[in-house]
């Protein structure tokens with residue numbers, strides 16, 4: 136059933152509406168306490184991978200409603216104006232919506248919407264917030280966890296069929312994210328980062344969807360067959376990850392594939408100067424490791440992130 | 455006066471990205487004034503340019519006291535200004551959310567680090583700041599309650615108000631906050647406008663800074679005594695919010711005194727012209743902030759009023 140989460144009148148003949156699809160079991164099999172999972176995406180209007188995930192989760196459930204034993208709430212568009220206008224933030228305000236939570240019912244339009252979203256998701260047993268990196272970088276399917284909430288979240292993340300779980304340090308700036316607000320309100324919330332902005336990578340989406348159904352089965356929300364999830368690599372130490380930043384402005388030409396094992400000194404890519412026909416810099420792997428982030432958008436400034444590597448030692452410990 | 459490049463980096467096809475600073479006087483690093491950090495901060499740029507002009511004159515007249523050095527950085531972000539974008543041209547990040555910066559990090563972290571490295575050792579830091587909502591302010595000095603603020607010192611500017619506000623999570627990445635962490639006495643100075651030039655409040659800001667600097671023994675200046683600043687907590691101001699969205703017509707200006715019940719603005723139907731809402735002052739007060747966009751969303755704080763003491767109705 137499509138339900139309205141929040142509405143706000145816009146100045147000229149338009150209403151902004153945030154909607155969700157609430158999927159519930161057929162009436163006659165209601166027994167006892169039902170669990171609830173919320174699947175959320177589209178906080179960043181240029182991240183679209185979650186669109187296919189929302190569609191396919193709803194489709195599979197509709198096809199086999201008899202297997203559903205709990206509540207699934209699907210929120211495909213937290214920032215509808217952003218998605219429909221190819222804008223990452225909230226258009227007109229130029230605000231990152233994921234820096235507004237928990238919002239304020241008495242505040243302005245953006246704060247009000249944020250508060251209504253939190254109110255609506257509260258009470259869920261698990262929430263999955265699906266992001267798609269940005270237009271610059273492609274990410275292997277991964278879950279990012281604030282170290283403050285790792286005890287609760289790592290076991291859940293293990294069920295979701297992602298390749299990588301990245302536990303990162305706490306930071307005050309992240310206190311205003313949806314995930315932080317929900318986690319501090321006792322809604323365990325997993326942040327998925329996968330694929331790239333403005334595109335849909337179906338293989339990654341299918342991988343996560345299998346994981347979501349597996350997690351739902353573990354929670355008692357789904358009684359259909361599910362696939363055993365892959366064992367993710369878990370990184371909890373900041374030193375596990377090496378960052379590769381462009382040393383100069385230019386155009387980045389990759390020489391390796393995503394999720395490829397690299398040896399120290401391997402060529403990751405060039406930064407070229409099309410005007411002079413020169414290679415300005417060769418980016419080499421600083422360590423032995425696997426590339427879990429790689430730059431997608433070719434034009435770089437000095438400092439632009441080109442990739443992130445997970446050190447070999449972390450991979451061994453994970454197994 | 456010495457003109458210096460304080461940070462630069464090369465681009466693919468654009469001219470070199472340069473942050474330029476102007477140094478006056480010689481001696482200890484006394485004062486640093488920063489103008490625009492975002493591309494729409496034209497008033498902040500203008501105010502700096504007028505300040506540079508004034509200091510050039512004062513230096514020639516020997517009015518910068520011995521042993522003091524002043525640095526003015528009119529713009530930390532000429533790239534965004536030149537393409538009329540508020541944030542960084544490629545990734546839309548805000549340099550004023552990147553301090554203290556990181557010299558091996560992403561582009562705007564590097565810019566923040568490079569600039570901060572030059573400006574962090576000053577005794578006093580002043581930034582011409584702007585607000586994210588479209589509107590005009592009564593000129594004021596704004597401080598966040600981060601535990602380092604010196605309200606008495608802020609009164610030395612002689613601006614009409616000193617406003618105190620609570621910190622928010624993102625504050626830890628702003629220039630003002632990091633200046634304070636590095637033991638610079640930091641002040642955010644708000645003039646009336648952002649994307650358009652307001653000469654009157656720019657002039658007031660310059661006189662206020664010079665008044666402050668003369669009280670601190672850095673320049674020789676006998677101009678205005680300014681105001682006896684009123685200290686106001688942001689949360690004590692009376693906000694007037696729209697209930698409806700539509701065309702917005704303001705009937706009052708910033709700085710104006712208003713009475714409880716007075717109509718401050720109308721929201722009208724964008725197609726039929728009917729008045730949808732009359733926004734009235736909830737208290738006797740002075741208009742501190744006024745929305746100045748011809749459209750408004752619903753539940754937007756379009757006015758903030760400083761409550762006149764003893765006259766509140768709420």
Ligand SMILES: [Zn+2]
Pocket residue numbers: 178179182266267268
């Ligand atoms: Zn995102």
